[in-house]
Amino acid sequence: MPAHSLGRTMSFRTILTNLNETANNEAVIATAATLAREFEARVTGLYVVPAAPVYPAARYEPIPEMFETHREFFRRQSASVEAAFRAGFPEGSARHRLRIDKSASPLIADSVIESGRCYDLILLSKTDTKSELGVELDFVPRIAVAAGRPVMVVPFKKPMTSVPETVVIGWNGSREAARALFDSLPILQRAKTIHVIWVDPPAERSRSETSPGEGIADALNLHGIKVVVTPVAGSDKTAGEILLQKAADAGAGLLVIGAYGHSRLSEFILGGVTRTVLRDMKCSVLLSH
Known part of the structure; x- marks a missing residue:
C-alpha cells in the first residue's frame, strides 16, 4: 500500500x-x-x-x-x-x-x-x-x-525541483544516524526507492541471525516505507566517499546522514563522514545530530 x-x-x-x-x-x-x-x-x-x-x-x-x-x-x-x-x-x-x-x-x-x-x-x-x-x-x-x-x-546551482524519488541513507546504528533517518520520514514516505547503506557493519552483527539493517527496515515498513538494505565492505575509500558514490550511482536526489561533531574550546571538530559529504556533495543532504 x-x-x-x-x-x-x-x-x-x-x-x-x-x-x-x-x-x-x-x-x-x-x-x-x-x-x-x-x-x-x-x-x-x-x-x-x-x-x-x-x-x-x-x-x-x-x-x-x-x-x-x-x-x-x-x-x-x-x-x-x-x-x-x-x-x-x-x-x-x-x-x-x-x-x-x-x-x-x-x-x-x-x-x-x-x-x-x-x-x-x-x-x-x-x-x-x-x-x-x-x-x-x-x-x-x-x-x-x-x-x-x-x-x-x-549544493551549488542544483536546486531540488521536486521531492526526491530516490533517497540514500547512511546507517550505522548510531544515535545520530537514527535521528537523521526518522527526521527524514516526511520525504521517505514520498520516495519510490530508498537505499539504506551500512558501511562495514560490526562483525558480531554480521554473524548473528539478524542481518545488518534488518531492524531499521522492519521499523520503516510499519510506516509504509520499503527500503533496500545493503551492507558494504570497506575498501580503499572512506565511508563518506562510499556514501557519495552510492548516491551518485543511484541517481539519488537526497542523501541522509547523521551529523557527527563537537566543539572543543574555540575549535569545532567535525566527524570524517560529515566532513567528506559536506565537501563533495552533489545532491541535497539531510543531516541530524
Missing part, C-alpha cells in the same frame, strides 16, 4: 531558510519553494546581519569607518537578498516571509541556531569555502549539531 494512502503521512510544516550564502540563494530559494508546495509549508527566509567583530587584543581601537563599512556591506546584501526572495516567492501568499535580523553576535550561525529551533526543518546552502563574503567555514555542521532540528543542505 502506498504511503500516501495510509492517512498518516508526515510533513514539514515550517521551514527556516537561511540566505546568507548569497551566491547560491537562487538554488536555496527554489528548493524552499519546492518543499513549500509539497508539504504546504510556511517558509521563513532569514538573512542575518552579524555584529561587527571586535578584537580586544588588537593594538588599535576600532575606528568608526570600520563599522560603517560593515553596515553598508550588509545593507547592500540585504537589498539583493530581498529581491531574490521576492522573485522566488511572488506576492500573494501568506505562507512565506523574509526576516532580516540584526544580530548581537559576530557569528551568523548563532542567530540561525536560535531561530531554527522553532522550525520543522532548517534549509541551508553548501558553504563556499573560497569566498569571504558568505558564512563561517563551520556554519553548516555547527548548526546541524547545535540546533536540535534536521538540516537540509543544498
